[in-house]
Amino acid sequence: MFFYYYLIVDLISISFQEFHLKMGSTDASWKLADHPKLPKGKRIAVVVLDGWGEANPDQYNCIHVAETPTMDSLKTGAPERWKLVKAHGTAVGLPTDDDMGNSEVGHNALGAGRIYAQGAKLVDLALASGKIYEEEGFNYIKECFDQGTLHLIGLLSDGGVHSRLDQVQLLLKGASEHGAKRIRVHILTDGRDVLDGSSVGFVETLENDLAELRAKGVDARIASGGGRMYVTMDRYENDWDVVKRGWDAQVLGEAPYKFQNAVEAVKELRKLPNMNDQYLPPFVIVDESGNPVGPILDGDAVVTFNFRADRMVMIAKALEYEDFDKFDRVRVPKIRYAGMLQYDGELKLPSHYLVSPPLIERTSGEYLVKNGVRTFACSETVKFGHVTFFWNGNRSGYFDASKEEYVEIPSDVGITFNVQPKMKAVEIAEKARDAILSGKFDQVRVNLPNGDMVGHTGDIEATVVACKAADEAVKIILDAIEQVGGIYVVTADHGNAEDMVKRNKSGQPAKDKNGNIQILTSHTLQPVPVAIGGPGLSPGVRFRTDLQTPGLANVAATVMNLHGFEAPSDYEPTLIEVEGQKAKPRTFERFSII
Numbered sequence: 235m236f237f238y239y240y241l242i243v244d245l246i247s248i249s250f251q252e253f254h255l256k257m258g259s260t261d262a263s264w265k266l267a268d269h270p271k272l273p274k275g276k277r278i279a280v281v282v283l284d285g286w287g288e289a290n291p292d293q294y295n296c297i298h299v300a301e302t303p304t305m306d307s308l309k310t311g312a313p314e315r316w317k318l319v320k321a322h323g324t325a326v327g328l329p330t331d332d333d334m335g336n337s338e339v340g341h342n343a344l345g346a347g348r349i350y351a352q353g354a355k356l357v358d359l360a361l362a363s364g365k366i367y368e369e370e371g372f373n374y375i376k377e378c379f380d381q382g383t384l385h386l387i388g389l390l391s392d393g394g395v396h397s398r399l400d401q402v403q404l405l406l407k408g409a410s411e412h413g414a415k416r417i418r419v420h421i422l423t424d425g426r427d428v429l430d431g432s433s434v435g436f437v438e439t440l441e442n443d444l445a446e447l448r449a450k451g452v453d454a455r456i457a458s459g460g461g462r463m464y465v466t467m468d469r470y471e472n473d474w475d476v477v478k479r480g481w482d483a484q485v486l487g488e489a490p491y492k493f494q495n496a497v498e499a500v501k502e503l504r505k506l507p508n509m510n511d512q513y514l515p516p517f518v519i520v521d522e523s524g525n526p527v528g529p530i531l532d533g534d535a536v537v538t539f540n541f542r543a544d545r546m547v548m549i550a551k552a553l554e555y556e557d558f559d560k561f562d563r564v565r566v567p568k569i570r571y572a573g574m575l576q577y578d579g580e581l582k583l584p585s586h587y588l589v590s591p592p593l594i595e596r597t598s599g600e601y602l603v604k605n606g607v608r609t610f611a612c613s614e615t616v617k618f619g620h621v622t623f624f625w626n627g628n629r630s631g632y633f634d635a636s637k638e639e640y641v642e643i644p645s646d647v648g649i650t651f652n653v654q655p656k657m658k659a660v661e662i663a664e665k666a667r668d669a670i671l672s673g674k675f676d677q678v679r680v681n682l683p684n685g686d687m688v689g690h691t692g693d694i695e696a697t698v699v700a701c702k703a704a705d706e707a708v709k710i711i712l713d714a715i716e717q718v719g720g721i722y723v724v725t726a727d728h729g730n731a732e733d734m735v736k737r738n739k740s741g742q743p744a745k746d747k748n749g750n751i752q753i754l755t756s757h758t759l760q761p762v763p764v765a766i767g768g769p770g771l772s773p774g775v776r777f778r779t780d781l782q783t784p785g786l787a788n789v790a791a792t793v794m795n796l797h798g799f800e801a802p803s804d805y806e807p808t809l810i811e812v813e814g815q816k817a818k819p820r821t822f823e824r825f826s827i828i
């Protein structure tokens with residue numbers, strides 16, 4: 235009798251798979267198979283702690299220093315349901331294992347359940363093969379090379395999160411070899427993905443390259459600049475003034491500070507009180523008569539050379555949209571504009587781009603909604619797109635508005651988050667709590683930004699406060715899950731707050747030439763935790779120990795299982811197994827149809 239039971243189950247699954255394949259991309263192919271052991275209908279909270287890695291406990295590990303009783307209890311209370319996974323490098327589609335994780339690749343992996351070659355890698359390949367110069371995007375901007383100037387705008391560092399200096403260097407060389415005669419670079423200084431103060435060196439490197447181009451007869455110069463957090467690179471429409479400051483400098487050639495030399499500009503502006511690379515004010519480079527050397531004019535070509543999307547969408551809108559009311563652009567030059575990548579596939583923004591972005595499709599969010607899982611997602615503005623846009627494979631909007639609700643809590647504007655390290659953690663948690671208790675949603679997903687946003691300021695004391703606030707928010711959400719008999723999945727997208735100091739090879743804090751500890755404002759290479767639990771979790775569910783190097787991409791299948799579904803076969807494997815529980819015999823009615 236059992237033999238027949240399993241035979242029938244097998245037949246069902248074989249015919250389901252064939253059905254799946256035959257139906258191709260029609261609606262039916264979205265149907266997920268039932269999980270053989272785990273029930274449907276549990277309310278699940280998915281909590282992403284931004285910038286929350288696991289590292290040795292010392293005084294620079296703010297998560298360790300902070301009081302974090304809730305996260306501690308997940309780790310020590312149920313070791314078979316707490317696990318570390320990789321959140322950096324090739325595990326999330328970055329070029330090498332020296333690449334730290336970041337929100338885009340982290341949330342892409344968490345949501346998509348597969349590892350995609352990400353922007354950084356796709357640009358590397360396109361530059362190495364020379365294909366970048368053959369594609370539509372480059373040919374489009376090339377039309378301007380005879381009469382106009384080529385402007386390159388973007389983040390100048392080797393951080394590899396939004397852009398990479400070596401790619402800019404190759405692009406400069408390649409563009410000039412392909413006919414660009416006049417080039418202007420509009421730099422944004424970093425200090426967030428790299429050490430503060432390192433911008434001086436990056437500008438010097440760029441100046442050397444531009445001098446070499448000039449020696450070859452190309453009129454190539456830096457035209458303007460500013461710190462990434464104060465000029466141009468805002469995201470999710472948090473503060474349009476940031477983009478306006480960039481527009482004024484880059485396009486109009488107007489800025490409060492004027493210099494004849496960019497290295498001098500960065501060195502001098504860093505001397506302003508409390509100044510750092512991230513927040514340098516906008517400046518323009520002027521000639522001997524005080525005229526800006528590179529405003530953007532009719533007939534010019536513009537490339538934004540960041541590959542990462544979130545902090546380029548706003549400037550892309552300003553450069554591309556005819557109808558635009560976010561600030562007064564004063565003068566809108568007729569240009570040919572291309573992004574390094576297309577930054578928003580739904581908006582098709584920008585319409586021209588040098589390299590095609592990863593085509594992330596069939597994300598877990600889309601599958602679950604199409605299988606009836608009602609979803610709520612929430613964060614504050616600075617991370618809102620992370621749990622929606624990035625989670626859904628760089629896609630804006632709802633899959634099915636009748637089953638989804640995304641709530642954005644406005645972030646504080648115009649402050650660095652060490653001033654308000656608690657940010658909106660409580661507000662986010664309370665929204666999640668209410669969504670869980672409402673019974674209207676099966677999945678409630680949040681991003682808690684504190685560890686990351688405050689970690690980036692390099693302020694250790696404030697980051698400790700931030701970690702405590704995030705932990706308290708997790709408690710609010712877990713308490714709600716407890717009340718409704720639900721399940722929680724708590725994880726993170728990459729490290730940050732767990733290590734706030736640059737390390738030497740032996741792991742000791744590195745000192746600069748004056749003997750000062752070098753504060754690390756960036757993300758890290760550390761693994762991140764995944765914890766599951768809650769009263770709704772079936773007994774016997776525990777983490778598998780047979781996966782070689784699990785990473786963030788394994789979380790999607792795990793969450794699908796907890797919703798009672800099998801993940802699609804091409805997803806990275808689930809992290810969980812169900813111990814000691816045989817497949818439940820199905821009810822008589824279901825078999826009676828066969």
Ligand SMILES: O=C(O)[C@@H](CO)OP(=O)(O)O
Binds near residue numbers: 335337338396426427
């Ligand atoms: O602030 C950002 O843009 C990046 C760091 O460059 O952080 P995250 O990936 O966490 O969004």
Ligand SMILES: [Mn+2]
Binds near residue numbers: 284337340
């Ligand atoms: Mn992040």
Ligand SMILES: [Mn+2]
Binds near residue numbers: 285337687
């Ligand atoms: Mn970050």
